[in-house]
Amino acid sequence: MSLHQKILGEVEAHILSGDWPPGYRIPFEHELTEQYGCSRMTVNKALSELVKRGLIERRRKSGSYVTFPQVQSAVMEIHDVKLEVESLGLDYAYYRDARSVRRINAGDGGRIDLPTASRLIDITCRHFAGGRPFCFEERLISLSAVPEAEGEAFDAVAPGSWLLGKVPWSTAEHRIRAVAATRPAAQALDIAVGSPCLVIERRTWSGGAPVTSVRLTYPGDRHELVAEFQPSAIV
Amino acid sequence: MSLHQKILGEVEAHILSGDWPPGYRIPFEHELTEQYGCSRMTVNKALSELVKRGLIERRRKSGSYVTFPQVQSAVMEIHDVKLEVESLGLDYAYYRDARSVRRINAGDGGRIDLPTASRLIDITCRHFAGGRPFCFEERLISLSAVPEAEGEAFDAVAPGSWLLGKVPWSTAEHRIRAVAATRPAAQALDIAVGSPCLVIERRTWSGGAPVTSVRLTYPGDRHELVAEFQPSAIV
DNA sequence: AAGTGGTCTAGACCACCGA
DNA sequence: CGGTGGTCTAGACCACTTA
Numbered sequence: 240m241s242l243h244q245k246i247l248g249e250v251e252a253h254i255l256s257g258d259w260p261p262g263y264r265i266p267f268e269h270e271l272t273e274q275y276g277c278s279r280m281t282v283n284k285a286l287s288e289l290v291k292r293g294l295i296e297r298r299r300k301s302g303s304y305v306t307f308p309q310v311q312s313a314v315m316e317i318h319d320v321k322l323e324v325e326s327l328g329l330d331y332a333y334y335r336d337a338r339s340v341r342r343i344n345a346g347d348g349g350r351i352d353l354p355t356a357s358r359l360i361d362i363t364c365r366h367f368a369g370g371r372p373f374c375f376e377e378r379l380i381s382l383s384a385v386p387e388a389e390g391e392a393f394d395a396v397a398p399g400s401w402l403l404g405k406v407p408w409s410t411a412e413h414r415i416r417a418v419a420a421t422r423p424a425a426q427a428l429d430i431a432v433g434s435p436c437l438v439i440e441r442r443t444w445s446g447g448a449p450v451t452s453v454r455l456t457y458p459g460d461r462h463e464l465v466a467e468f469q470p471s472a473i474v
Numbered sequence: 475m476s477l478h479q480k481i482l483g484e485v486e487a488h489i490l491s492g493d494w495p496p497g498y499r500i501p502f503e504h505e506l507t508e509q510y511g512c513s514r515m516t517v518n519k520a521l522s523e524l525v526k527r528g529l530i531e532r533r534r535k536s537g538s539y540v541t542f543p544q545v546q547s548a549v550m551e552i553h554d555v556k557l558e559v560e561s562l563g564l565d566y567a568y569y570r571d572a573r574s575v576r577r578i579n580a581g582d583g584g585r586i587d588l589p590t591a592s593r594l595i596d597i598t599c600r601h602f603a604g605g606r607p608f609c610f611e612e613r614l615i616s617l618s619a620v621p622e623a624e625g626e627a628f629d630a631v632a633p634g635s636w637l638l639g640k641v642p643w644s645t646a647e648h649r650i651r652a653v654a655a656t657r658p659a660a661q662a663l664d665i666a667v668g669s670p671c672l673v674i675e676r677r678t679w680s681g682g683a684p685v686t687s688v689r690l691t692y693p694g695d696r697h698e699l700v701a702e703f704q705p706s707a708i709v
Numbered sequence: 710a711a712g713t714g715g716t717c718t719a720g721a722c723c724a725c726c727g728a
Numbered sequence: 729c730g731g732t733g734g735t736c737t738a739g740a741c742c743a744c745t746t747a
Contacts, residue, residue, distance in 0.1 A: 241716060268733070278718045280515075283733080300726045300732045417652035417672035417694030435670035435694070437652035459652030459670070476735060503714070513737045518714080535713040535745045713745085721737075728729090 242277055246285035254294050254305050263305045265295060319400050320376070320455070324368040332367040335394045336427070340382070351379045351442065351452040358382040360389070362398055365427050368461075375427040375456040384450045402451060414440040417459065424456045435459035477512055481520035489529050489540050490680050498540045500530060554635050555611070555690070559603040567602040570629045571662070575617070586614045586677065586687040593617040595624065597633055600662050610662040610691040619685045634688065641685055649675040652694065659691045670694035 253259040266274070271282040286303060289295045297303040324331040343357045353359065359379050366374040378398050380388050391401060416438045425432040437457045443450045488494040501509070506517040521538060524530045532538040559566040578592045588594065594614050601609040613633050615623050620641055628636065651673045660667040672692045678685045 243716080267731090269731095278720085279733095280719090280736095281717060283735090284716095287734090297733060298726080299724075299734080300728085300730080302732070415650060415672070416697070417670040417692075419670045419694070435652040435654045437650070437672075457652075459654070462651070478735080502712090513739085514714095515717095515738090516736060518716090519735095522715090532714060533745075534715080534743070535711080535747080537713070711745105711747090713743100715743080716741085718740075719737100720739105722735085724734080725732085727731090 242275065243281050243284040243288075246271065246275055246277075246282060247288055250285065250289060251292075251294060259305050261305050264302045265305065267302060319397075320366045320374050321397060321400050324366065324373060329369040330367075332370075333395075333397050334365050334367070335392075336363045336365060338362045338393060340389060347379065350440075350454075351381065351449050353381055353383070353449055360398075362393055363423075363427075364393070364397060366397065371461075372428040372430075373457070373461065375424050376453060377456075378451060378453040380451045381449055384445065384448050398451075399453065411441055411443045416440075418456075420456070420458075428456065428458050430458050437462050477510065478516050478519040478523075481506065481510055481512075481517060482523055485520065485524060486529060494540050496540050499537045500540065502537055554632075554638055555601045555609050556632060556635055559601065559608060564604040565602075567605075568599065568630075568632050569602070570597065570599045570627075570632075572596075572598045573628055575624060582614065585675075585689075586616065586684050588616055588618070588684055595633075597628055598658075598662075599628070599632060601632065607663040607665075608692070609697075610659050611688060612691075613686060613688040615686045616684055619680060619683050633686075637686060641680055645679040647677045651675075653691075655691070655693075663691065663693050665693050672697050 250259075250265060253265075259265060268279055268282045268286065271286075272279050275282065286295065286297065290297060293306060295303050296306050321331050321333070339361050340358065341361060343351070343353050343355070343359055347359075351359070359381055362376075362378045362380070364376050364378075365372055366376065376397070376399070380398065380402070382389055385402070388398075388401075391398075393401065418436055418438050419433040420428065420430055420436045422432055424436060425434070428436075430436075436459050439455045439457075440453070441455070442452045485494075485500060488500075494500060503514055503517050503521065506521075507514050510517065521530065521532065525532060528541060530538050531541050556566050556568070574596050575593065576596060578586070578588050578590070578594055582594075586594070594616050597611070597613045597615070599611050599613075600607055601611065611632070611634070615633065615637070617624055620637070622640070623633075623636075626633075626636060653671055653673050654668040655663065655665055655671045657667055659671060660669070663671075665671075671694050674690045674692075675688070676690070677687045
């Protein structure tokens with residue numbers, strides 16, 4: 240492994256571990272130069288790559304700083320409905336409909352892959368944009384992965400936003416479908432039963448263990464997913 | 475603009491224009507060094523970036539070569555409906571419904587961003603899986619970007635498959651929505667007007683110029699998009 | 710064996726911008 | 729004004745690979 244890769248990896252590790260939080264000023268080039276006993280070009284190569292990856296930003300005379308988490312990056316990252324609504328310039332509101340703690344059962348079939356009789360939280364809630372229903376959310380959270388969730392009522396902050404700041408995730412899988420609105424979804428979203436809806440099911444893991452599974456139902460005429468790719472962006 | 479960016483841009487232009495086709499050996503570093511009157515590091519910086527973008531690959535002692543277009547990647551890359559169907563283990567069939575060469579008009583509003591009166595090909599076709607309609611495709615292809623398309627009837631090979639092996643792409647944008655089936659789509663897919671459909675609109679650019687725009691309509695109950703992400707994979 | 714790319718050095722000049 | 733990052737140079741050594 241080359242030296243600039245080593246430097247890149249170590250700085251990246253500091254950032255991803257939270258050791259160097261957003262806004263933190265990382266060491267100057269000349270400091271890293273001393274620390275690694277190499278020339279400035281080598282350090283510069285590593286830091287330039289981190290800029291391309293969006294992990295740091297650099298300001299002349301001032302230094303290099305860890306960037307604040309990408310809100311909704313180019314692809315279809317973990318996205319927080321609240322941020323999504325606010326980025327549209329609309330008022331956001333949240334309402335929790337139901338919350339229960341229970342054991343997993345056959346009705347959850349496949350939604351979340353946990354051992355029999357695992358305990359989980361089952362939540363349904365709604366997100367509003369500009370006063371209109373924007374998204375209907377049905378979520379399961381594994382209590383073995385996130386024990387603190389049991390103490391949360393989720394009546395002020397949405398479970399998605401709460402989890403985002405709480406649990407680091409390592410993998411997410413999205414399934415995206417078009418469906419006819421079911422009765423509960425139609426009621427929640429104030430649309431006709433059977434009208435087209437975009438459904439996004441996201442399952443998230445952290446270190447191999449399932450964390451949460453969420454089904455987001457959007458009225459088809461009010462939502463659109465946008466994803467931009469570059470060939471090299473694929474790992 | 476810095477010199478390494480200039481070199482990068484010019485080499486990229488040669489590749490994207492087809493001037494330097496896949497397999498072509500681009501000039502050696504020392505040749506570019508002479509041509510641009512700069513040091514090897516500067517040339518190297520440009521070429522290393524092209525490796526990251528997947529446009530070239532480099533072999534010691536041999537030289538640097540334009541790569542062959544990537545076919546399909548992990549996420550929701552440019553995807554070929556034919557490969558998609560075959561990966562499901564179903565028989566694939568293709569039928570071209572209509573094809574015309576015309577000038578862009580107001581009705582194309584926003585689907586493809588070309589100058590007034592640009593010439594393009596307008597195609598509608600269908601993909602079948604296991605004998606059943608699987609996808610309805612409406613596509614525009616810019617003739618200024620892909621002049622060879624004018625000689626293609628697209629009655630045996632789908633335009634998507636044809637383009638994939640022909641034109642390198644640099645950026646793609648997806649828009650994903652749920653809609654009620656329009657009359658033409660419903661007829662093509664043999665479903666009821668108004669039933670939910672998943673619509674994927676993909677626009678593709680090559681070196682900043684629009685290449686093609688396609689709208690794929692899938693019956694909502696027969697299709698699902700799956701995408702898997704890892705946090706670090708984001709650029 | 711020879712020529713390529715991979716990496717690194719120890720400087721340099723410059724633009725920018727915050728103190 | 730001074731310190732930072734952005735860029736570039738003219739070398740160097742090495743690993744690899746293939747001609």
